[in-house]
Amino acid sequence: MFPPPLTISTGPASMRLMQGPPTRPEGGGSRRRRGLGRAPAKPRGGAEEEDDDDEDEDEEVVVEVVDGDDDDEDGDERFVALGPGRALPKGPARGALKVGSIKREMTFTFQTEDLKRDSSKKMSHQHLFPLAMEEDVKTADTKKANRALDHEKENTRSICLLEQKRKVVSSNIDVPPARKSSEELDMDKVTAAMVLTSLSTSPLVRSPPVRQNEGLSGSWKEGGGVPSSTSSSGYWSWSAPSDQSNPSTPSPPLSADSFKPFRSPAPPDDGIDEAEAGNLLFDEPIPRKRKNSMKVMFKCLWKNCGKVLSTAVGIQKHIRTIHLGRVGESDYSDGEEDFYYTEIKLNTDSVADGLSSLAPVSPSQSLASPPTFPIPDSSRTETPCAKTETKLMTPLSRSAPTTLYLVHTDHAYQATPPVTIPGAAKFTPNGSSFSISWQSPPVTFTGIPVSPTHSHPVGTGEQRPHTHTVLSSPPRGTVSLRKPRGEGKKCRKVYGMENRDMWCTACRWKKACQRFTD
DNA sequence: CATGCCGGGGT
Protein backbone atom coordinates (compact mmCIF):
# COMPACT_ATOMS: atom_id res chain seq x y z
CA MET A 1 0.00 0.00 0.00
CA PHE A 2 2.66 2.34 0.91
CA PRO A 3 4.78 3.55 -1.79
CA PRO A 4 7.95 1.67 -1.57
CA PRO A 5 10.97 3.51 -0.43
CA LEU A 6 12.02 5.86 -3.05
CA THR A 7 15.53 4.79 -2.72
CA ILE A 8 14.88 1.45 -4.10
CA SER A 9 12.26 2.35 -6.53
CA THR A 10 14.32 5.08 -7.98
CA GLY A 11 16.76 2.60 -9.22
CA PRO A 12 16.69 1.74 -12.86
CA ALA A 13 15.02 -1.23 -14.16
CA SER A 14 18.15 -3.10 -13.70
CA MET A 15 17.76 -2.68 -10.08
CA ARG A 16 14.54 -4.34 -10.25
CA LEU A 17 15.97 -7.24 -11.97
CA MET A 18 18.70 -7.66 -9.56
CA GLN A 19 16.43 -7.64 -6.70
CA GLY A 20 13.91 -9.74 -8.31
CA PRO A 21 15.78 -12.91 -8.65
CA PRO A 22 16.89 -13.26 -5.14
CA THR A 23 13.52 -12.97 -3.70
CA ARG A 24 10.30 -11.27 -3.98
CA PRO A 25 9.73 -10.34 -0.50
CA GLU A 26 7.40 -7.56 -1.10
CA GLY A 27 5.32 -8.50 -3.94
CA GLY A 28 7.21 -9.21 -7.01
CA GLY A 29 9.18 -7.23 -9.43
CA SER A 30 6.25 -5.96 -11.28
CA ARG A 31 4.89 -4.20 -8.36
CA ARG A 32 8.19 -2.76 -7.83
CA ARG A 33 8.18 -1.41 -11.23
CA ARG A 34 4.97 0.24 -10.74
CA GLY A 35 6.13 1.58 -7.54
CA LEU A 36 9.00 2.92 -9.33
CA GLY A 37 7.86 6.14 -8.39
CA ARG A 38 6.32 6.87 -11.62
CA ALA A 39 3.02 7.90 -10.72
CA PRO A 40 1.29 4.79 -10.43
CA ALA A 41 -0.03 4.31 -13.64
CA LYS A 42 -1.57 7.49 -14.59
CA PRO A 43 0.91 8.43 -17.21
CA ARG A 44 1.49 5.02 -18.30
CA GLY A 45 -2.11 4.21 -18.41
CA GLY A 46 -2.86 7.13 -20.63
CA ALA A 47 -0.25 6.27 -23.10
CA GLU A 48 -1.34 2.77 -23.23
CA GLU A 49 -4.85 3.58 -23.89
CA GLU A 50 -3.89 5.49 -26.91
CA ASP A 51 -2.01 2.59 -28.10
CA ASP A 52 -4.90 0.42 -27.58
CA ASP A 53 -6.96 2.51 -29.83
CA ASP A 54 -4.55 2.07 -32.57
CA GLU A 55 -4.56 -1.53 -32.00
CA ASP A 56 -8.20 -1.66 -32.28
CA GLU A 57 -8.03 -0.43 -35.75
CA ASP A 58 -5.85 -3.24 -36.70
CA GLU A 59 -8.10 -5.62 -35.12
CA GLU A 60 -10.99 -4.41 -37.08
CA VAL A 61 -9.23 -5.16 -40.23
CA VAL A 62 -8.75 -8.62 -39.18
CA VAL A 63 -12.27 -9.05 -38.30
CA GLU A 64 -13.39 -7.96 -41.64
CA VAL A 65 -11.31 -10.49 -43.27
CA VAL A 66 -12.74 -13.18 -41.22
CA ASP A 67 -16.21 -12.09 -41.92
CA GLY A 68 -15.56 -12.25 -45.55
CA ASP A 69 -14.86 -15.85 -45.23
CA ASP A 70 -17.95 -16.47 -43.40
CA ASP A 71 -20.11 -14.77 -45.84
CA ASP A 72 -18.89 -16.53 -48.80
CA GLU A 73 -17.79 -19.96 -49.05
CA ASP A 74 -15.90 -19.03 -52.01
CA GLY A 75 -12.47 -20.39 -52.16
CA ASP A 76 -11.08 -17.27 -53.63
CA GLU A 77 -12.38 -15.27 -50.88
CA ARG A 78 -10.44 -17.26 -48.54
CA PHE A 79 -7.27 -16.52 -50.17
CA VAL A 80 -7.84 -12.94 -50.09
CA ALA A 81 -8.55 -13.10 -46.53
CA LEU A 82 -5.41 -14.89 -45.91
CA GLY A 83 -3.31 -12.23 -47.35
CA PRO A 84 -4.46 -9.59 -45.06
CA GLY A 85 -4.94 -11.84 -42.20
CA ARG A 86 -1.41 -12.76 -42.32
CA ALA A 87 -0.34 -9.25 -42.07
CA LEU A 88 -2.50 -8.77 -39.20
CA PRO A 89 -0.78 -9.19 -36.25
CA LYS A 90 -0.96 -9.27 -32.83
CA GLY A 91 -2.83 -10.76 -30.14
CA PRO A 92 -6.35 -10.36 -31.12
CA ALA A 93 -5.52 -10.84 -34.67
CA ARG A 94 -4.17 -14.14 -33.87
CA GLY A 95 -7.38 -15.27 -32.48
CA ALA A 96 -9.13 -14.09 -35.53
CA LEU A 97 -6.83 -16.01 -37.72
CA LYS A 98 -7.47 -19.16 -35.95
CA VAL A 99 -11.10 -18.77 -36.34
CA GLY A 100 -10.69 -17.97 -39.92
CA SER A 101 -8.73 -21.03 -40.65
CA ILE A 102 -11.21 -23.18 -38.97
CA LYS A 103 -14.01 -21.73 -40.87
CA ARG A 104 -12.11 -22.24 -43.95
CA GLU A 105 -11.87 -25.83 -43.37
CA MET A 106 -15.46 -26.05 -42.65
CA THR A 107 -16.25 -24.45 -45.85
CA PHE A 108 -14.28 -26.87 -47.77
CA THR A 109 -15.88 -29.74 -46.29
CA PHE A 110 -19.21 -28.47 -46.89
CA GLN A 111 -18.55 -27.68 -50.44
CA THR A 112 -17.42 -31.10 -50.95
CA GLU A 113 -20.59 -32.23 -49.58
CA ASP A 114 -22.49 -30.43 -52.17
CA LEU A 115 -20.58 -32.01 -54.84
CA LYS A 116 -21.06 -35.34 -53.40
CA ARG A 117 -24.68 -34.86 -53.10
CA ASP A 118 -25.03 -33.96 -56.63
CA SER A 119 -23.05 -36.83 -57.71
CA SER A 120 -24.81 -39.15 -55.43
CA LYS A 121 -28.05 -38.20 -56.94
CA LYS A 122 -26.87 -38.67 -60.39
CA MET A 123 -25.02 -41.70 -59.55
CA SER A 124 -27.93 -42.85 -57.62
CA HIS A 125 -27.17 -45.97 -55.69
CA GLN A 126 -23.72 -46.29 -56.87
CA HIS A 127 -22.23 -47.02 -53.60
CA LEU A 128 -19.47 -44.82 -54.60
CA PHE A 129 -18.29 -43.23 -51.51
CA PRO A 130 -20.13 -44.31 -48.56
CA LEU A 131 -17.34 -43.67 -46.21
CA ALA A 132 -16.66 -40.30 -47.46
CA MET A 133 -20.22 -39.43 -47.18
CA GLU A 134 -20.32 -40.28 -43.63
CA GLU A 135 -17.39 -38.21 -42.89
CA ASP A 136 -18.70 -35.25 -44.64
CA VAL A 137 -22.07 -35.59 -43.28
CA LYS A 138 -20.99 -34.72 -39.90
CA THR A 139 -19.78 -31.44 -41.17
CA ALA A 140 -22.81 -30.92 -43.18
CA ASP A 141 -24.25 -27.50 -43.15
CA THR A 142 -27.50 -25.85 -43.67
CA LYS A 143 -26.13 -24.02 -46.61
CA LYS A 144 -25.32 -27.20 -48.19
CA ALA A 145 -28.87 -28.20 -47.99
CA ASN A 146 -29.98 -25.14 -49.81
CA ARG A 147 -27.64 -25.66 -52.62
CA ALA A 148 -28.47 -29.22 -52.85
CA LEU A 149 -32.04 -28.38 -53.39
CA ASP A 150 -31.26 -26.10 -56.20
CA HIS A 151 -29.19 -28.63 -57.91
CA GLU A 152 -31.72 -31.23 -57.48
CA LYS A 153 -34.14 -29.54 -59.72
CA GLU A 154 -31.94 -29.51 -62.65
CA ASN A 155 -30.23 -32.66 -61.88
CA THR A 156 -33.30 -34.65 -61.47
CA ARG A 157 -33.99 -34.65 -65.10
CA SER A 158 -30.54 -35.36 -66.19
CA ILE A 159 -30.16 -38.05 -63.69
CA CYS A 160 -32.48 -40.37 -65.43
CA LEU A 161 -30.73 -39.94 -68.66
CA LEU A 162 -27.44 -40.27 -67.09
CA GLU A 163 -28.20 -43.46 -65.48
CA GLN A 164 -29.50 -44.93 -68.58
CA LYS A 165 -26.52 -43.98 -70.51
CA ARG A 166 -24.25 -45.09 -67.90
CA LYS A 167 -25.68 -48.47 -67.94
CA VAL A 168 -25.08 -48.70 -71.55
CA VAL A 169 -21.60 -47.52 -71.29
CA SER A 170 -20.42 -49.57 -68.48
CA SER A 171 -21.90 -51.54 -65.79
CA ASN A 172 -19.08 -51.79 -63.41
CA ILE A 173 -17.37 -48.50 -63.63
CA ASP A 174 -18.68 -45.22 -62.66
CA VAL A 175 -18.08 -43.43 -65.76
CA PRO A 176 -19.07 -39.91 -65.88
CA PRO A 177 -22.51 -40.40 -66.97
CA ALA A 178 -23.73 -36.97 -66.94
CA ARG A 179 -25.16 -35.91 -70.18
CA LYS A 180 -26.16 -32.51 -71.02
CA SER A 181 -27.99 -30.74 -73.64
CA SER A 182 -26.57 -30.47 -77.07
CA GLU A 183 -25.50 -27.01 -76.21
CA GLU A 184 -23.37 -28.17 -73.47
CA LEU A 185 -21.83 -30.72 -75.64
CA ASP A 186 -20.91 -28.11 -78.08
CA MET A 187 -19.48 -26.11 -75.32
CA ASP A 188 -17.36 -28.98 -74.37
CA LYS A 189 -16.11 -29.31 -77.82
CA VAL A 190 -15.27 -25.73 -77.97
CA THR A 191 -13.63 -25.85 -74.70
CA ALA A 192 -11.61 -28.81 -75.65
CA ALA A 193 -10.56 -27.10 -78.78
CA MET A 194 -9.56 -24.08 -76.86
CA VAL A 195 -7.63 -26.08 -74.47
CA LEU A 196 -5.76 -27.81 -77.14
CA THR A 197 -5.08 -24.61 -78.87
CA SER A 198 -3.80 -22.96 -75.82
CA LEU A 199 -1.64 -25.88 -75.09
CA SER A 200 -0.04 -25.98 -78.41
CA THR A 201 0.28 -22.28 -78.45
CA SER A 202 1.70 -21.47 -75.15
CA PRO A 203 3.12 -23.58 -72.53
CA LEU A 204 2.20 -21.07 -69.96
CA VAL A 205 -1.17 -22.38 -69.54
CA ARG A 206 -0.41 -24.67 -66.88
CA SER A 207 -2.32 -25.06 -63.93
CA PRO A 208 -1.66 -26.35 -60.64
CA PRO A 209 -0.24 -29.58 -60.99
CA VAL A 210 -0.81 -30.72 -57.77
CA ARG A 211 -4.06 -31.44 -56.86
CA GLN A 212 -5.59 -32.04 -59.93
CA ASN A 213 -6.80 -35.11 -58.45
CA GLU A 214 -8.51 -33.55 -55.68
CA GLY A 215 -9.79 -30.56 -57.39
CA LEU A 216 -11.04 -32.59 -60.17
CA SER A 217 -12.55 -35.08 -58.01
CA GLY A 218 -14.65 -32.42 -56.56
CA SER A 219 -15.94 -31.34 -59.84
CA TRP A 220 -16.44 -34.82 -60.93
CA LYS A 221 -18.57 -35.65 -58.18
CA GLU A 222 -20.66 -32.84 -58.96
CA GLY A 223 -20.94 -33.96 -62.44
CA GLY A 224 -22.04 -37.14 -61.02
CA GLY A 225 -19.03 -38.63 -62.44
CA VAL A 226 -16.57 -40.51 -60.53
CA PRO A 227 -17.31 -41.04 -57.03
CA SER A 228 -14.38 -42.65 -55.79
CA SER A 229 -12.09 -40.85 -53.58
CA THR A 230 -13.97 -38.52 -51.56
CA SER A 231 -11.38 -38.04 -49.07
CA SER A 232 -8.98 -36.31 -51.21
CA SER A 233 -11.58 -34.10 -52.58
CA GLY A 234 -12.66 -33.23 -49.18
CA TYR A 235 -9.94 -30.89 -48.49
CA TRP A 236 -9.63 -29.60 -51.85
CA SER A 237 -13.12 -28.99 -52.44
CA TRP A 238 -12.24 -25.46 -51.91
CA SER A 239 -10.64 -25.52 -55.22
CA ALA A 240 -14.02 -26.09 -56.55
CA PRO A 241 -15.79 -22.90 -55.95
CA SER A 242 -19.43 -22.46 -55.63
CA ASP A 243 -19.59 -22.49 -59.34
CA GLN A 244 -19.34 -26.14 -59.43
CA SER A 245 -22.34 -26.49 -57.39
CA ASN A 246 -24.23 -24.74 -60.08
CA PRO A 247 -25.78 -27.15 -62.36
CA SER A 248 -25.24 -24.91 -65.25
CA THR A 249 -21.56 -25.41 -65.19
CA PRO A 250 -20.52 -28.15 -67.41
CA SER A 251 -19.36 -31.01 -65.44
CA PRO A 252 -16.16 -32.53 -66.44
CA PRO A 253 -17.49 -35.92 -66.87
CA LEU A 254 -19.97 -34.67 -69.25
CA SER A 255 -17.47 -33.19 -71.47
CA ALA A 256 -15.60 -36.37 -71.48
CA ASP A 257 -18.58 -38.21 -72.60
CA SER A 258 -19.46 -35.65 -75.04
CA PHE A 259 -16.21 -36.17 -76.75
CA LYS A 260 -16.78 -39.75 -77.23
CA PRO A 261 -19.91 -39.43 -79.15
CA PHE A 262 -18.14 -37.60 -81.84
CA ARG A 263 -15.28 -39.82 -82.27
CA SER A 264 -16.86 -42.80 -80.88
CA PRO A 265 -17.82 -44.28 -84.15
CA ALA A 266 -14.34 -45.47 -84.33
CA PRO A 267 -12.44 -45.39 -81.16
CA PRO A 268 -10.19 -42.56 -81.96
CA ASP A 269 -7.61 -43.03 -79.43
CA ASP A 270 -5.55 -40.28 -80.73
CA GLY A 271 -8.24 -37.77 -80.70
CA ILE A 272 -9.16 -38.50 -77.22
CA ASP A 273 -5.69 -38.77 -76.14
CA GLU A 274 -4.95 -35.45 -77.47
CA ALA A 275 -7.74 -33.92 -75.65
CA GLU A 276 -6.71 -35.59 -72.54
CA ALA A 277 -3.20 -34.77 -73.17
CA GLY A 278 -4.18 -31.23 -73.20
CA ASN A 279 -5.74 -31.64 -69.91
CA LEU A 280 -2.86 -33.45 -68.63
CA LEU A 281 -0.61 -30.80 -69.74
CA PHE A 282 -2.39 -28.58 -67.45
CA ASP A 283 -1.58 -30.94 -64.81
CA GLU A 284 1.92 -31.16 -65.83
CA PRO A 285 3.76 -28.61 -63.96
CA ILE A 286 6.35 -28.29 -66.53
CA PRO A 287 4.83 -26.86 -69.53
CA ARG A 288 7.80 -25.35 -71.09
CA LYS A 289 9.82 -28.44 -71.30
CA ARG A 290 7.31 -30.20 -73.31
CA LYS A 291 8.61 -28.43 -76.35
CA ASN A 292 11.85 -30.17 -76.20
CA SER A 293 11.97 -33.80 -76.62
CA MET A 294 8.72 -34.76 -75.19
CA LYS A 295 7.71 -38.27 -75.39
CA VAL A 296 4.10 -39.08 -75.17
CA MET A 297 3.20 -41.95 -73.02
CA PHE A 298 -0.06 -43.28 -71.82
CA LYS A 299 -0.41 -43.95 -68.22
CA CYS A 300 -2.97 -46.09 -66.61
CA LEU A 301 -4.73 -44.23 -63.92
CA TRP A 302 -6.30 -47.15 -62.33
CA LYS A 303 -5.83 -46.88 -58.74
CA ASN A 304 -2.93 -48.99 -57.94
CA CYS A 305 -1.78 -49.29 -61.42
CA GLY A 306 0.67 -46.96 -62.91
CA LYS A 307 1.34 -48.80 -66.01
CA VAL A 308 2.71 -46.67 -68.71
CA LEU A 309 2.50 -47.61 -72.31
CA SER A 310 3.69 -45.88 -75.34
CA THR A 311 0.54 -46.31 -77.28
CA ALA A 312 -2.97 -45.37 -76.62
CA VAL A 313 -4.16 -48.61 -78.00
CA GLY A 314 -1.90 -50.44 -75.71
CA ILE A 315 -3.06 -48.65 -72.68
CA GLN A 316 -6.62 -49.07 -73.64
CA LYS A 317 -6.17 -52.68 -74.07
CA HIS A 318 -4.42 -52.87 -70.81
CA ILE A 319 -7.25 -51.19 -69.04
CA ARG A 320 -9.81 -53.19 -70.78
CA THR A 321 -8.29 -56.46 -69.96
CA ILE A 322 -6.71 -55.89 -66.66
CA HIS A 323 -8.97 -53.45 -65.02
CA LEU A 324 -12.21 -53.73 -66.78
CA GLY A 325 -11.92 -57.42 -67.16
CA ARG A 326 -13.06 -57.40 -70.69
CA VAL A 327 -10.75 -59.95 -71.98
CA GLY A 328 -13.15 -61.29 -74.45
CA GLU A 329 -13.99 -58.04 -76.01
CA SER A 330 -10.49 -56.90 -76.10
CA ASP A 331 -11.04 -55.58 -79.52
CA TYR A 332 -14.12 -53.74 -78.73
CA SER A 333 -13.75 -50.43 -77.10
CA ASP A 334 -16.59 -48.39 -75.86
CA GLY A 335 -14.32 -45.65 -74.91
CA GLU A 336 -14.56 -46.30 -71.28
CA GLU A 337 -10.91 -46.98 -71.08
CA ASP A 338 -10.29 -43.48 -71.95
CA PHE A 339 -11.21 -42.52 -68.52
CA TYR A 340 -8.65 -44.64 -66.96
CA TYR A 341 -5.61 -43.60 -68.71
CA THR A 342 -3.99 -40.40 -69.37
CA GLU A 343 -1.48 -39.10 -71.73
CA ILE A 344 1.69 -37.95 -70.23
CA LYS A 345 4.55 -36.24 -71.80
CA LEU A 346 7.92 -37.16 -70.69
CA ASN A 347 11.11 -35.44 -71.25
CA THR A 348 13.29 -37.66 -73.14
CA ASP A 349 15.58 -37.49 -70.25
CA SER A 350 13.46 -39.14 -67.76
CA VAL A 351 10.19 -38.95 -66.18
CA ALA A 352 11.59 -38.56 -62.79
CA ASP A 353 13.35 -35.59 -64.00
CA GLY A 354 10.22 -33.88 -64.95
CA LEU A 355 8.63 -34.70 -61.74
CA SER A 356 11.47 -33.62 -59.66
CA SER A 357 11.63 -30.41 -61.47
CA LEU A 358 8.11 -29.81 -60.56
CA ALA A 359 8.45 -30.09 -56.97
CA PRO A 360 11.43 -27.92 -56.60
CA VAL A 361 10.36 -25.29 -58.93
CA SER A 362 7.18 -23.87 -57.72
CA PRO A 363 7.43 -25.01 -54.23
CA SER A 364 10.40 -23.00 -53.47
CA GLN A 365 8.22 -20.85 -51.41
CA SER A 366 5.97 -23.42 -50.21
CA LEU A 367 8.95 -25.33 -49.16
CA ALA A 368 8.40 -23.85 -45.86
CA SER A 369 5.49 -26.14 -45.55
CA PRO A 370 6.69 -29.28 -47.12
CA PRO A 371 3.66 -31.14 -46.26
CA THR A 372 1.64 -28.81 -48.26
CA PHE A 373 -0.47 -30.74 -50.46
CA PRO A 374 -0.45 -28.74 -53.48
CA ILE A 375 2.53 -29.48 -55.37
CA PRO A 376 3.50 -32.94 -54.76
CA ASP A 377 0.29 -34.58 -54.97
CA SER A 378 -0.46 -35.31 -58.48
CA SER A 379 3.04 -35.21 -59.63
CA ARG A 380 4.41 -37.49 -57.09
CA THR A 381 1.59 -39.77 -57.14
CA GLU A 382 2.00 -40.38 -60.70
CA THR A 383 5.61 -41.03 -60.82
CA PRO A 384 5.94 -43.41 -58.08
CA CYS A 385 2.96 -45.19 -59.22
CA ALA A 386 4.26 -45.57 -62.63
CA LYS A 387 7.29 -47.28 -61.40
CA THR A 388 5.69 -49.39 -58.84
CA GLU A 389 2.65 -49.91 -60.77
CA THR A 390 4.07 -52.05 -63.31
CA LYS A 391 4.66 -54.67 -60.81
CA LEU A 392 1.57 -54.18 -58.84
CA MET A 393 -0.58 -54.55 -61.81
CA THR A 394 -2.56 -57.36 -60.58
CA PRO A 395 -6.11 -58.09 -60.14
CA LEU A 396 -5.81 -56.84 -56.68
CA SER A 397 -4.67 -53.54 -57.80
CA ARG A 398 -7.91 -53.21 -59.52
CA SER A 399 -9.50 -50.69 -57.50
CA ALA A 400 -11.19 -47.73 -58.58
CA PRO A 401 -8.73 -45.63 -60.31
CA THR A 402 -7.72 -43.19 -57.81
CA THR A 403 -6.03 -41.13 -60.29
CA LEU A 404 -8.98 -41.24 -62.36
CA TYR A 405 -9.67 -37.74 -61.58
CA LEU A 406 -6.65 -36.85 -63.44
CA VAL A 407 -8.09 -38.11 -66.55
CA HIS A 408 -11.03 -36.07 -66.11
CA THR A 409 -8.63 -33.42 -65.91
CA ASP A 410 -9.70 -32.92 -69.37
CA HIS A 411 -12.28 -30.88 -68.03
CA ALA A 412 -9.56 -29.20 -66.34
CA TYR A 413 -10.67 -26.11 -67.91
CA GLN A 414 -13.23 -26.07 -65.30
CA ALA A 415 -11.35 -27.37 -62.47
CA THR A 416 -8.20 -25.76 -63.45
CA PRO A 417 -9.03 -22.29 -62.53
CA PRO A 418 -9.75 -23.16 -59.06
CA VAL A 419 -6.82 -25.32 -58.88
CA THR A 420 -4.67 -22.58 -59.94
CA ILE A 421 -5.53 -20.92 -56.83
CA PRO A 422 -3.52 -23.34 -55.07
CA GLY A 423 -0.96 -21.35 -56.43
CA ALA A 424 -1.62 -20.62 -53.13
CA ALA A 425 1.82 -21.34 -52.93
CA LYS A 426 1.86 -17.72 -53.13
CA PHE A 427 0.27 -17.49 -49.92
CA THR A 428 3.51 -16.97 -48.77
CA PRO A 429 6.40 -18.24 -47.47
CA ASN A 430 5.92 -16.91 -44.12
CA GLY A 431 2.35 -17.61 -43.66
CA SER A 432 3.05 -20.02 -41.01
CA SER A 433 -0.52 -19.91 -40.12
CA PHE A 434 -1.48 -20.94 -43.56
CA SER A 435 0.60 -23.88 -43.59
CA ILE A 436 -1.75 -25.23 -41.14
CA SER A 437 -4.68 -25.62 -43.27
CA TRP A 438 -2.60 -26.71 -46.08
CA GLN A 439 -0.97 -29.35 -44.23
CA SER A 440 -4.04 -31.31 -44.04
CA PRO A 441 -3.71 -32.27 -47.60
CA PRO A 442 -0.49 -33.96 -47.16
CA VAL A 443 -2.61 -36.79 -46.52
CA THR A 444 -2.48 -37.65 -50.05
CA PHE A 445 0.69 -39.40 -49.61
CA THR A 446 -0.67 -41.52 -47.01
CA GLY A 447 -3.08 -42.72 -49.50
CA ILE A 448 -0.43 -44.08 -51.68
CA PRO A 449 1.02 -46.42 -49.23
CA VAL A 450 -2.35 -47.47 -48.24
CA SER A 451 -3.30 -48.29 -51.72
CA PRO A 452 -2.24 -51.81 -51.23
CA THR A 453 -5.50 -52.43 -49.66
CA HIS A 454 -7.40 -54.77 -51.75
CA SER A 455 -10.47 -53.28 -53.03
CA HIS A 456 -13.53 -54.39 -54.69
CA PRO A 457 -13.37 -54.82 -58.35
CA VAL A 458 -16.17 -52.58 -59.00
CA GLY A 459 -14.09 -49.74 -58.06
CA THR A 460 -16.19 -48.55 -55.35
CA GLY A 461 -14.43 -49.56 -52.30
CA GLU A 462 -11.56 -47.50 -53.34
CA GLN A 463 -12.51 -44.65 -51.32
CA ARG A 464 -11.74 -46.50 -48.31
CA PRO A 465 -8.13 -45.78 -48.54
CA HIS A 466 -8.81 -42.28 -49.36
CA THR A 467 -11.13 -41.77 -46.63
CA HIS A 468 -8.63 -43.21 -44.48
CA THR A 469 -6.24 -40.75 -45.68
CA VAL A 470 -8.48 -38.00 -44.88
CA LEU A 471 -8.92 -39.18 -41.47
CA SER A 472 -5.31 -39.38 -40.86
CA SER A 473 -4.95 -35.90 -42.09
CA PRO A 474 -6.28 -34.42 -38.93
CA PRO A 475 -2.94 -32.98 -38.24
CA ARG A 476 -4.09 -29.85 -39.79
CA GLY A 477 -5.18 -27.68 -36.99
CA THR A 478 -2.39 -28.90 -34.95
CA VAL A 479 0.12 -26.51 -36.19
CA SER A 480 1.00 -23.89 -33.75
CA LEU A 481 -0.35 -20.57 -34.66
CA ARG A 482 2.46 -18.92 -32.97
CA LYS A 483 3.07 -15.60 -34.45
CA PRO A 484 5.93 -15.36 -36.80
CA ARG A 485 7.54 -12.95 -34.55
CA GLY A 486 7.41 -9.37 -35.46
CA GLU A 487 10.29 -8.01 -37.28
CA GLY A 488 10.01 -4.41 -36.33
CA LYS A 489 11.34 -3.15 -33.11
CA LYS A 490 9.19 -3.72 -30.24
CA CYS A 491 8.73 -1.72 -27.17
CA ARG A 492 11.45 -3.57 -25.54
CA LYS A 493 13.99 -2.54 -28.06
CA VAL A 494 12.66 0.88 -28.60
CA TYR A 495 12.40 1.93 -25.06
CA GLY A 496 14.72 -0.50 -23.50
CA MET A 497 14.36 -2.21 -20.25
CA GLU A 498 14.94 1.03 -18.46
CA ASN A 499 11.77 2.50 -19.77
CA ARG A 500 9.69 -0.45 -19.38
CA ASP A 501 6.96 1.79 -18.20
CA MET A 502 6.71 3.12 -21.67
CA TRP A 503 6.16 -0.23 -23.17
CA CYS A 504 2.79 -1.10 -24.36
CA THR A 505 0.86 -3.25 -22.06
CA ALA A 506 1.25 -6.26 -24.17
CA CYS A 507 4.96 -5.95 -24.13
CA ARG A 508 4.94 -5.55 -20.46
CA TRP A 509 2.91 -8.64 -20.16
CA LYS A 510 5.22 -10.39 -22.47
CA LYS A 511 2.52 -10.65 -24.95
CA ALA A 512 2.59 -9.78 -28.56
CA CYS A 513 3.44 -6.15 -28.88
CA GLN A 514 0.45 -4.12 -29.71
CA ARG A 515 2.18 -0.90 -30.35
CA PHE A 516 4.59 -1.91 -33.00
CA THR A 517 2.56 -4.23 -34.94
CA ASP A 518 4.19 -5.79 -37.86
C1' DC B 1 22.02 -14.98 -25.93
C1' DA B 2 18.41 -11.49 -26.69
C1' DT B 3 13.86 -11.16 -28.28
C1' DG B 4 9.17 -11.92 -28.95
C1' DC B 5 5.35 -14.49 -27.64
C1' DC B 6 2.36 -18.12 -25.90
C1' DG B 7 0.31 -20.53 -22.27
C1' DG B 8 -0.66 -20.27 -17.68
C1' DG B 9 -1.28 -18.61 -13.15
C1' DG B 10 -2.27 -15.16 -9.57
C1' DT B 11 -5.04 -11.37 -7.92
Add this chain to the structure above:
DNA sequence: ACCCCGGCATG
Protein backbone atom coordinates in the same frame (compact mmCIF):
# COMPACT_ATOMS: atom_id res chain seq x y z
C1' DA C 1 -9.62 -7.86 -16.62
C1' DC C 2 -5.18 -6.88 -15.25
C1' DC C 3 -0.60 -8.32 -14.27
C1' DC C 4 3.21 -11.48 -14.54
C1' DC C 5 6.22 -15.10 -15.48
C1' DG C 6 8.04 -19.70 -17.25
C1' DG C 7 9.40 -21.39 -21.17
C1' DC C 8 9.71 -21.99 -26.03
C1' DA C 9 10.93 -20.44 -30.71
C1' DT C 10 13.60 -17.70 -33.42
C1' DG C 11 17.27 -14.71 -35.23
